[in-house]
Amino acid sequence: MSTAAHLVIRDLTMSYGQTIIQKDLNFSVARGEVMAIMGGSGCGKSTLLRHLIGLVPPASGEILLDGIDIWNTDEQTRLSLISRSGVLYQGGALWSSLTLRENISLPLQEYSKLSAKEISALASYKLSLVGLAGFEDYYPSEISGGMQKRAGLARAIALDPEILFFDEPSAGLDPVSSKRLDDLIIQLRDSLGATVVIVTHELASIFEIADNSVFLDSDAKTMIASGPPRELLKSSDDPRVLNFLQRSTA
Amino acid sequence: MKSINAKYQLSVVDNAATLTLTGAWEYSNGIPDAAALIAELRDQRPATLSFRCDALQSWDSGLMVFLMTLANLGKEFALAFETDSLPPGAQKLLTLALAVPERSMPRRTNLGQPIVAKIGNITIEAHRNWNELLSFLGETFISLTKFVTGKARFRYSDLLFQIESAGPAALFIVTLISLLVGMILAFVGAVQLKMFGAEIFIANLVGLGMAREMGAMMTAVIMAGRTGAAYAAQLGTMQTNEEIDALRTMGISPIDYLVLPRLLALCLTMPLLCVYADFMGILGGAFISATMMDISFNQYYLQIQGFVTLNHFIVGIAKATVFGILVATAGCFRGLQCGRTASAVGFATTSAVVTSIVLIIVADAVMTVVCQLLGV
Numbered sequence: 001m002s003t004a005a006h007l008v009i010r011d012l013t014m015s016y017g018q019t020i021i022q023k024d025l026n027f028s029v030a031r032g033e034v035m036a037i038m039g040g041s042g043c044g045k046s047t048l049l050r051h052l053i054g055l056v057p058p059a060s061g062e063i064l065l066d067g068i069d070i071w072n073t074d075e076q077t078r079l080s081l082i083s084r085s086g087v088l089y090q091g092g093a094l095w096s097s098l099t100l101r102e103n104i105s106l107p108l109q110e111y112s113k114l115s116a117k118e119i120s121a122l123a124s125y126k127l128s129l130v131g132l133a134g135f136e137d138y139y140p141s142e143i144s145g146g147m148q149k150r151a152g153l154a155r156a157i158a159l160d161p162e163i164l165f166f167d168e169p170s171a172g173l174d175p176v177s178s179k180r181l182d183d184l185i186i187q188l189r190d191s192l193g194a195t196v197v198i199v200t201h202e203l204a205s206i207f208e209i210a211d212n213s214v215f216l217d218s219d220a221k222t223m224i225a226s227g228p229p230r231e232l233l234k235s236s237d238d239p240r241v242l243n244f245l246q247r248s249t250a
Numbered sequence: 251m252k253s254i255n256a257k258y259q260l261s262v263v264d265n266a267a268t269l270t271l272t273g274a275w276e277y278s279n280g281i282p283d284a285a286a287l288i289a290e291l292r293d294q295r296p297a298t299l300s301f302r303c304d305a306l307q308s309w310d311s312g313l314m315v316f317l318m319t320l321a322n323l324g325k326e327f328a329l330a331f332e333t334d335s336l337p338p339g340a341q342k343l344l345t346l347a348l349a350v351p352e353r354s355m356p357r358r359t360n361l362g363q364p365i366v367a368k369i370g371n372i373t374i375e376a377h378r379n380w381n382e383l384l385s386f387l388g389e390t391f392i393s394l395t396k397f398v399t400g401k402a403r404f405r406y407s408d409l410l411f412q413i414e415s416a417g418p419a420a421l422f423i424v425t426l427i428s429l430l431v432g433m434i435l436a437f438v439g440a441v442q443l444k445m446f447g448a449e450i451f452i453a454n455l456v457g458l459g460m461a462r463e464m465g466a467m468m469t470a471v472i473m474a475g476r477t478g479a480a481y482a483a484q485l486g487t488m489q490t491n492e493e494i495d496a497l498r499t500m501g502i503s504p505i506d507y508l509v510l511p512r513l514l515a516l517c518l519t520m521p522l523l524c525v526y527a528d529f530m531g532i533l534g535g536a537f538i539s540a541t542m543m544d545i546s547f548n549q550y551y552l553q554i555q556g557f558v559t560l561n562h563f564i565v566g567i568a569k570a571t572v573f574g575i576l577v578a579t580a581g582c583f584r585g586l587q588c589g590r591t592a593s594a595v596g597f598a599t600t601s602a603v604v605t606s607i608v609l610i611i612v613a614d615a616v617m618t619v620v621c622q623l624l625g626v
Contacts, residue, residue, distance in 0.1 A: 096591035118281045121315045128318065129346055134353025141591045160277075160310045184346075191342035 005064075006031040006163060006195040007052070012061035014047055021047050024222045025061070027214050029163075034189060034196040036210035036229065040244065043218035045199040046090070049167050052197060054082045065163070083111055085163045086156035086194075090171050092148035094140040100127060100151050101136035107158045126154040130184060146177040150184070157188060164188070166198040170205050182208050203247060207233075215241050256282050256312065260290055267296035269320075272305035277312035284319045291323060299324070300332035314343055321348060379587075386583050389505045390513065396506065397514070403506050412515035416477045420523060423472055428460075428527035431468050432534025435459050440543055449543040453553035456535030461562040463569075465528035467614060469520065470573035474606035478581035481512050482602035485585025486595035494586065504586065513578040520574030521567045528566060565626055569617055573610050580605040 005028040012025040021044040029035040037045050050056045052063060054070050062069045065081045073081075094103050104123040108114060114122070120136075127133055130150040132143075140148055149169065156164060166185065170178040182205050189196050200206060206213065206229045213232065215225040217240055225232055225241045233245045256275040261268050269287075291299070299320065306313075317336075321344065324331055333341045363371070396402040439455040485508060488494050497504050532554065539545040584602035588594050 097593035112278060114277060114280065118277070118315070121281070121319070122277065122311055125311065125315050125318050125347060128348070128350070128352070129343065131350035133347075133350065139591075141589070187342065187346050191339045191346065193339060 004031050005029065006033075006066065007035075007197065008062070008064040008067075009052075010062040010064065012048075012051070012063065013059045014044060014051055014056070015059040016047075020059070020221055022216055022221055022223070025214075025216075027223065027226055029195055029197060029212070031195055032189070032193055033211045034186070034198065034209050036206050036213040037197065037199045037216065038201055038206055038213055038229075038244070039216035040201065040218060043216040044221075045201070045216060046167055048216070049165055049197070049199045053085065053087050053165050054078065083107075083159060084161055085165060086159065086161035087165045088149070088152045088156045088167065088169055090168045092140070092145075092152035094148055094152055094155065096140050099137050099139055100132065100143075100154070103140070103151065104155050104158045107155070111159055122158070123154075126158055127151070129157070129188070130154045146173050146181075149173065149177075149181060153181075153184065153188075157192065157194075160192065161194060163195040163197065166196065166200070168200055168202075169198065170200060170202040175204075178202065178205065179208075185209055201244075203245065206245075215244070255279055256316075258282060258287065258316075260287055262294050262296050265297045267291065267294070267299045268302055269299060270302040270305070271313070272307075274307045275309040275313035275316070277310060277315070279312065281312045281315050284316055288319070288323050291320075291329065292326075295327055296329065298330045298332055301335050303335055303337060306337070309337060309340060313340060314347070317344055318347060382587060383583060386505075386586065387579070389503070390509055390579065393503065393505045393510050394513075397510060402510055403502065404510050405507075408507075409511040409514055412511045413519055415480075416473065416515045417519035417522065420472065420476060420519075421526070423476065424469055424523050424527050425530050427468055427472055428465065428530035429534040429537075431464050432456055432460060432531030432536075433538050435464065435531070436535035436538035437542070440538065444543070449539075450545060450549065450553055452535065452539050452543060452545065453550045454557045456539075457532055457554040457558035458562060460528045460531035460535070461558050461566050463566070463614070463618075465531055466524045466566045466570040466573060467610065468531075469523045469527045469570060470577060470610045471607060473516065473520065473523070473574070474577045474580075474603055474610065477516065478577040478602050478606045479599045481578065481581030482585040482588070482599045483595060485582060486588030486598040489586065489588045490590050490592070490595060509578075509582040509586075512582055513575065516574035516578040517571060520570045520577075524567055524570030525563070528563065561626060565617075565621055569614060572613055572617065576609040576613060577606045580609060 007029040009025050009027050013023040014021040014025075025048070027035075037048055039045050047056070051058050057071050063071060065085070068077060068081060070078050070081050094100070095106070098106070101120060101123045104126050105119045108119045108122055112119070124133065124136055127136060130153050132147060132150055132154065135143060135147070135151070140151065143151065153169075164185075169181055169185065173181065185196060185198070186209050188194065196209075198205070198210065210229050213226065213229045214223045215232070216222070217224045224238055225236055229245065232241055236242055236245075256271070256273045256279060258272070259270045261270070317340065321331065323329065331344075333344060336344070393402055435456045436452050439452050440449065443449050443451055443455075485494070488508070494504050494508075497507055536547055536550045539550050540547060581602045584598045584605060588598035
């Protein structure tokens, strides 16, 4: 695993109008690392993710992907950077009017010059990676929630992204499906060599897959801890972090 | 290093095949066709297939799709894959992709249906729709009865909000369309009536047309596209988000809580909008008469006053009320019937508008004949 920073967040402030969500965020994600963004409900984890994937511009600060500020560059470069990342949304966000094959094919049709047959073969391969071989012609409404998540992951990796963003991948899944998805994320990271940024408050997932983490707090409106989750559990002296990681209410 | 296109070369020695991969195996360069290789492997039937990747410059999903094609071929005859010399990442991905066998049920290759099955499905669907409609109408009738007896459970603030959305908020579009319809009626009539020197009857044409037909009809069409569609989209989205299920499980009737305020709102606002549209249309006709026919506003007014009676307006208002009920019913029915996907909401909205407009035209035809028979 290379230690070069793939994603750098520098002095980031996020706000909706006049309301500050989080401020003074500073952290970096090394290439090939799994970074967990954690914190309680409503602390701004998903908002941070929406900033990182280029959906919402920051109030101030920089988001550097491969050394380029995605919000301070020309549109062409920004789109090129964003197309090199894959996103798995909380509910899968599959396009309901398209089959699974069509869902995966759409980004390939937009960003590659492959023939329809080649795109179809690639879509089948991506589905087989997530254990959905044979479901190419199913619509999202015809498969279970866990399968939708996996199909969403297949679409997220359609363009062989260098960085993968996950928004609450375990939300709504039973523990077995959740574990299976965590394993899949790690296997894909290991084989694709992709950097992974994961927003979650699922402790099992955090300890299982995260190499590093940042902890956002809704009262302080900033990150109050960072480091490998197990080390934070052992050495953090902040009660908010410990309560979260120990799942206690003290 | 200069990137060269992906190439492969097969050599078979003593029943052991070796595939040498060279160049950049990236899908952006295109995926090499494996047809010739497959034909050769089928022909020679080696027992093992190993790889040499010394000159493999780079790889991504392009290589993996190629390998998957070979792996699937390997299932046809006993071809053992020796993947040790593949890049480690590719080995892991191949293992992952082959870990879960393909779904045993047959693939859905043909989503089309034979014509007989289509007719059957359409008939079953029509029957189901008809049952649902009857059930919806029955429930709505019960709900209205409860409203009349003061037993319906809904929030009056919702009713006021719906009245505001369906009435005052629609005034601008009703004004615009009615003025233009009045002007068009006057303009079309003027061309014909001028030939007979009967320009003054333009007032009769516009007055009667707007009061009995066009005022109600155009308002209804506007409300079908605007408010009926909104009802279907709102209720459809609520259906998708399980909000309607939540109401039912709490013992709150969605008909009382959601349909009744919308139905009452359109019943109340449609007659008012219709009267407003009538006058706007007549005003539009007056403008054309004054500018093109030299008929003064006073002449126009006196001609309308002498010809168009209150009865004509009442017929239009009655029609508008019926249209309002139809638009609200179609919008709410399609919304509650909506499936649980985003595309289902779109379909429900389209369906609500089409249903409303068809019902409006059919109801108008029926009411026109009835009025004729009754001599109204």
